[in-house]
Amino acid sequence: MQGSSHDDVRRHNLSVVLRLVHRSGAASRSQLTRVTGLNRSTIAALVAELAERGLVVEREPSSTNQVGRPSPIVCVSEQVVALAVNPEIDAVTIGIVGLDGQVHRRVRYPTDQSPSVLEAVNIAAAVIDGMRGELTAKFRVVGIGVAVPGLVRAHDGLVRHAPHLGWVDEPLAEMLEAATGYPVLAANDASLGAMAERFFGAGKGITDLIYLNGGASGIGGGMIVGGAPAGGIAGYAGEFGHTRVSASDRVDSAGLRGTLEAEVTRRELLEVLGLAGADADELEQALLAATAPEVRAEVNRQIDHLAVALAGAINILNPQLVVLGGFLAALLAVDPQRLRTAVASHSLDAAFGSVRLSAAELGSNLLMIGAAELAFEGLLDDPAVLPPVRPAVVPAEAPTASGAESA
Amino acid sequence: MQGSSHDDVRRHNLSVVLRLVHRSGAASRSQLTRVTGLNRSTIAALVAELAERGLVVEREPSSTNQVGRPSPIVCVSEQVVALAVNPEIDAVTIGIVGLDGQVHRRVRYPTDQSPSVLEAVNIAAAVIDGMRGELTAKFRVVGIGVAVPGLVRAHDGLVRHAPHLGWVDEPLAEMLEAATGYPVLAANDASLGAMAERFFGAGKGITDLIYLNGGASGIGGGMIVGGAPAGGIAGYAGEFGHTRVSASDRVDSAGLRGTLEAEVTRRELLEVLGLAGADADELEQALLAATAPEVRAEVNRQIDHLAVALAGAINILNPQLVVLGGFLAALLAVDPQRLRTAVASHSLDAAFGSVRLSAAELGSNLLMIGAAELAFEGLLDDPAVLPPVRPAVVPAEAPTASGAESA
């Protein structure tokens, strides 16, 4: 219930323009006027301010086959980046992601065993320190986003419970902030995946979607409701994996019985295939190639259970799109028709009629992009948080010891 | 991705002020300045404009025990009303609801059998025509909101499927608009119930809640996600009644097996009690008074199934509050502990820890208030849609012929 005034308008319009070039890529100034409904002169002023703050760059107009004076192309500055961190059971991955969604660099730091919070923070801090030369020379870092496989309290980045990492009530964001000096935000990995797929993947421009990801450690999910990521009251929303889908006594990672995560597992697919391990693509290929009836039976069993959970979510949320990632995408690929039919049999016609099931598009960069998006959010909401800089090619970093300077 | 300009600011601020006095009741101008963060002079101008448009009235300050000049009380005009319509199996209910949430009048028009769309529209139009003298003399009618027990397409008020009324693809809003001349919006009854409870009932000020209502004809629901009513892509969201909760073959009104609506029914409660019929209060009293073991067993059975559906929704949505209405509130009243324990056993600790289960507060006025809220929404979003009027006590209706007009 906040009132708004002049600088709110400015802030909002800056935010709208920056979001547009962030999400939809480069756009000409005339396109921006059309999409925003703002005046040409206003767009000019807004773009100028964003450029002054080093957030966007105006390029020479590309040769379109249109009459009239060409409009300069506005695109995001390549210098503005966020750091993405993703602790997992067997590694900590750190990435540099540009405001344009490009993953400039990705470092996977394997660990012998599941890292403790302190180990994960130290690894991330060390890797970031190693990058610091590059970061200060070439980039402006907005902050760090962390994608955590577990429940994360939204407002302070406290990891409430990450069963596979064995973390309970760990102040991850605070620790990483202290260790690196950058502002840190953390959220559930699947929620960030949903955001990434929505903006840069299968769900571009869609306002209501559900995302489910199947990984080695279980099933997580996230959703976009009415155009906004839904986090719930504390950020724990999207736990589709713990929906009850059968009356069996199988137990999932949270100790709940008969849930999606208990019934639909990557491990059992690998077992029936006789594989020791496989990444998502290999698993999908193996399933598609398999002809053994027991493989087919297991796939069907999992598809049918998955359908119950999906149908429930579809009835409740009436989404436009369901995105499946990880081994759930493999299940979809093996028998899309069976999955569709099974979902239909458990859902309301009206809700099912408008929904599409599709596989995730963003592969291994999904969580990097999602985590970076989290870090970018503050900037996108209010581009004025970044102080104006001279748009010089080289930041004023005179005392850098390594003499390699190019002016 | 709309840019905003000056009149957007004005519109937004008018909207914020009107919403505040609408939702929180009367407020002094100084309170409005504090809550909105706007300047005193701005609030004065905004309130003046709202008063000029006949939406609010300034009253003499009440005697507070505070030092300083007393601040005038701003409250909603009693003249501004919406009409609420609720077709049911055995009646059509029409109400006049003020912008302050007060139900000025409620007319229940019983029908021999479930009304067709045409019958429902004709009944509503006739009742409204009967009120027309009162409406034009005392009130300014914003529009009509219809609460429909079924799936309603949000943008045009088409009733896709109302199983208990037997309606399929009926252009209800369009018909009622033609019959009455007022703008008509329609939505699912339970979604409107959720909205009403959120703003005026058990969920005041809460941003994430789930509402489930148990009626004679089944179970419907609605939800507020991140402060906004979640309708899904077409307005069908909130169908918690068709969540699968057991492996049984019982069929619900949509033909789905083992769903909440199939397992948890009012009819079976009445049967085990040996009652022919009862309203919500009577049913609750009867259940509380009953000591027979078979009653208790049936209640427990239904509670356990309800818990599965609630837990699933809680895991997915991480709400702050679950509101139960109709006979579901009776189940909660009979054994709140059993329901809490059962929900806990199927949900994640973190999500369950922050959720409260409570009974609906708004009784028989629930759907009247919810439907009216739907009709008010456009006005609250943009108070400038109503033209300015002289705040005279009697609207300038002099030259209308006294005789009946046929158009």
Next chain:
DNA sequence: ACCGATTTGTGGCGTTGTGCAACGTATCAC
């Protein structure tokens, strides 16, 4: 009963951001 302190309404003025209109400019088609 009076007076200072406090809070808030009121009115004038300044600031700011956007829309608008006129003009300049770059490209395409012929």
Next chain:
DNA sequence: GTGATACGTTGCACAACGCCACAAATCGGT
């Protein structure tokens, strides 16, 4: 080259809010 078209640029007007000074109304204390 010339006209048409589309777009950037510039100066100006308008609208809305914040700020400031002053007035008004209330409370508490002497």
